Amino acid sequence: MGIVSPGFSGRRQTSGPKLPPGQYLTQDFPVLSAGPTPRVALDSWEFAVITETGERHTWSWAELQELPAEEFTVDIHCVTKWSKLGTRWRGVAIETLLEDVETAADFTLAHSYGGYTTNVPLDDLLDGQAWIAYEFEGEPLAPEHGGPARLVVPHLYFWKSAKWVRGLQLLLEDEPGFWETAGYHDYGDPWREQRYQGD
Amino acid sequence: MARTAVSRRLTWRAAELREVRGETSSAHSLIFEVPGWPGHLPGQHVDVRLTAEDGYSTERSYSIASAFTDHHDLVELTVQRIPDGEVSPYLVDVLQPGMRVELRGPVGGWFVWRPADTAPVLLVAGGSGVVPLMAMIRARAQASVRVPFRLVYSTRTPEDVLYADELRRRALEDRGLDVTIVYTRRVPDGHGRPPGRLTAADLAEWGWPPDFEPAVFVCGPTGFVEAAADLLIDAGHEPARIKTERFGGTDA
Numbered sequence: 001m002g003i004v005s006p007g008f009s010g011r012r013q014t015s016g017p018k019l020p021p022g023q024y025l026t027q028d029f030p031v032l033s034a035g036p037t038p039r040v041a042l043d044s045w046e047f048a049v050i051t052e053t054g055e056r057h058t059w060s061w062a063e064l065q066e067l068p069a070e071e072f073t074v075d076i077h078c079v080t081k082w083s084k085l086g087t088r089w090r091g092v093a094i095e096t097l098l099e100d101v102e103t104a105a106d107f108t109l110a111h112s113y114g115g116y117t118t119n120v121p122l123d124d125l126l127d128g129q130a131w132i133a134y135e136f137e138g139e140p141l142a143p144e145h146g147g148p149a150r151l152v153v154p155h156l157y158f159w160k161s162a163k164w165v166r167g168l169q170l171l172l173e174d175e176p177g178f179w180e181t182a183g184y185h186d187y188g189d190p191w192r193e194q195r196y197q198g199d
Numbered sequence: 200m201a202r203t204a205v206s207r208r209l210t211w212r213a214a215e216l217r218e219v220r221g222e223t224s225s226a227h228s229l230i231f232e233v234p235g236w237p238g239h240l241p242g243q244h245v246d247v248r249l250t251a252e253d254g255y256s257t258e259r260s261y262s263i264a265s266a267f268t269d270h271h272d273l274v275e276l277t278v279q280r281i282p283d284g285e286v287s288p289y290l291v292d293v294l295q296p297g298m299r300v301e302l303r304g305p306v307g308g309w310f311v312w313r314p315a316d317t318a319p320v321l322l323v324a325g326g327s328g329v330v331p332l333m334a335m336i337r338a339r340a341q342a343s344v345r346v347p348f349r350l351v352y353s354t355r356t357p358e359d360v361l362y363a364d365e366l367r368r369r370a371l372e373d374r375g376l377d378v379t380i381v382y383t384r385r386v387p388d389g390h391g392r393p394p395g396r397l398t399a400a401d402l403a404e405w406g407w408p409p410d411f412e413p414a415v416f417v418c419g420p421t422g423f424v425e426a427a428a429d430l431l432i433d434a435g436h437e438p439a440r441i442k443t444e445r446f447g448g449t450d451a
Binding site: 002003004005006007008009010011012022024030031032033034035036037038080081114115144178179181182183195196197198199 | 300
């Protein structure tokens with residue numbers, strides 16, 4: 001236990017689901033991005049999966065919409081301490097996109113319009129754990145929240161859920177992305193409070 | 200200078216409040232002594248942890264307002280009270296000099312200015328978003344570099360200006376620093392610009408033209424940052440040269 005602050009009682013949650021350590025509940029949806037919000041036109045939008053051998057599998061916006069989509073409701077946890085419960089999304093599961101992809105990769109690096117990258121082990125994107133989402137709460141995903149489409153990996157801190165996603169690079173060796181190079185944790189499990197390098 | 204501050208393991212440290220400076224009716228600058236502080240870059244932030252007597256604890260992030268100076272163990276945070284906040288009312292209204300909290304950092308290696316960078320700098324602040332930008336202004340003075348800096352600071356009323364005296368003094372004494380305050384709700388007497396949100400004309404007049412290729416730092420509430428970044432891009436600034444930090448909270 002840390003230093004006790006006299007007179008601080010805080011606002012513990014007396015009911016509802018337990019939050020990861022250090023997190024607090026928010027009802028709004030804060031926006032955190034390292035740069036300006038990219039404006040991506042749907043007619044030139046493309047999503048690519050690039051294997052370790054350089055093979056490219058690509059989808060246009062129309063092709064993405066034709067893939068079987070899933071509705072999913074998840075809790076999300078931002079490394080800046082806010083958590084938001086029961087967020088409702090619609091999108092395509094990553095395993096759907098990887099169905100025809102041959103790979104021996106254990107690691108992935110997500111790439112975004114605007115240049116953002118983040119690394120996630122491939123296993124963390126499979127088995128209904130991750131999606132390319134294009135709807136939030138029944139509406140098209142807003143640009144400031146990563147629209148047209150973003151990666152959603154709710155069991156990791158939300159910086160892993162790359163906004164404005166444009167591709168997934170499959171890698172044999174782990175390669176840190178944007179925030180991971182700037183001092184944030186390589187894996188980012190909120191329940192183990194893996195916020196920064198070395199946590 | 201703590202260049203590697205972002206790659207070390209960040210441990211929780213005891214931070215004792217040494218001094219409080221009232222900035223506005225709702226914001227205080229808190230100067231903490233943090234033994235063993237490794238140093239920081241302007242723009243970085245810290246996590247602050249408060250623990251209640253029954254062991255419940257919660258954390259929040261606050262931007263560092265001070266440059267890393269010869270007073271190695273001092274870290275200044277400027278905290279704006281959010282009326283229904285869980286942590287900021289305690290830090291602003293309850294915490295007294297001599298009391299301790301826990302702090303860990305510095306955090307963040309992206310939204311930082313390094314005194315070795317020679318590009319002109321444009322700082323665009325909305326409300327309490329001025330805090331990390333003030334750290335950059337102070338660091339520039341501390342390093343005695345002559346990189347031209349311009350701050351365009353949007354805030355509601357004259358009473359809401361953080362660091363008002365210091366900004367006035369620095370702008371007068373330093374030819375390399377221009378400070379423009381844009382008021383959104385009420386202006387001081389004799390102020391030429393009517394109240395209103397930041398416009399393209401404001402940035403054209405008080406910022407740097409895109410062909411100067413300035414390094415741009417924008418910090419404030421989400422709506423403000425989105426609007427300001429869009430104006431800058433429309434004016435021709437390269438998105439890659441615009442670094443943003445978005446705060447929660449209400450609009451400036």
